[in-house]
Amino acid sequence: MIKNILFDFGDIFIDLDKMATFNELVRLGISEFTEEMMLFNQQYEKGLLSSEEFIDFYARQFPQATKEQLIDAWNAIILSFPERRLAWLEHHALHGQLRFFLLSNTNALHITKVKERMTLARYERFRSCFERFYLSHEIGMRKPDVEIFDLVLEKNDLIAEETLFIDDTKEHIDAADKLGIKTWNLIPGQEDVTELFIRKRDLF
Structure with a gap:
């Protein structure tokens, strides 16, 4: 589970x-x-x-x-953050029993732009939904390097088989798979994170 x-x-x-x-x-x-x-x-x-x-x-x-x-x-890569996703995340972070973590390859310029596009208030709402918020440029590691997954697992006492990793990049998914982490290689435009408990209901 x-x-x-x-x-x-x-x-x-x-x-x-x-x-x-x-x-x-x-x-x-x-x-x-x-x-x-x-x-x-x-x-x-x-x-x-x-x-x-x-x-x-x-x-x-x-x-x-x-x-x-x-x-x-x-x-230019940075677009919008749909409110429905933020609302979904906030609901499950508040009412669910799961531990949520963010693990993102990003950089200082992109994060500055994200805050601008989202507004700082919405960004802080987003960030507060996670127990830990791992940004590659802040921790000196990036996916798909195994060390970044090991860090998250070890620092938070997570068991790989009890952990689901959601990413749109196959290379990152493959790295997590090798560690025994469950994965969802989400296809943007065809799937949405708000469908998690429908598409992956067999895991919960």
Whole structure:
């Protein structure tokens, strides 16, 4: 029986346009993400670079773009957070018997944009629904690295087989599966987190 749920954030609760950043960068003359860019992106997600260092890197690669344009492009991925999802989460956090945790790969610029899009009051309502709130750039780890799952399990005395991990990225799901964590690879646009207790009723 499931007693704990680890939720991803993007495309689970807040909607994303995963092509938006790339499309905006194309307009600025950036045609592809190089291996070096991908490495910088991952380092930034782990909090190993400041936002200033991160944007300075891209500004050096593409001097034709202003820093403001680069920040806007980076944040273009962030869309809206439907109120129905927040209401669903608040209801089950208040009335349910499950332990809720957030486990998200993100970064400082995106979180700032999320707060702006949601409003700070709604963001704090969201955050208060979780026992612990794990953001990759704050803890120096990112999915799908096994260490981030081990951290959550060990720090909170969770049993893998009693824990459900919900994420829209197959690579992250596969990593959790290997540890014996139950998983739901949610497909955005086809499934919704508010359907959890219908789609996964066999686990509860």
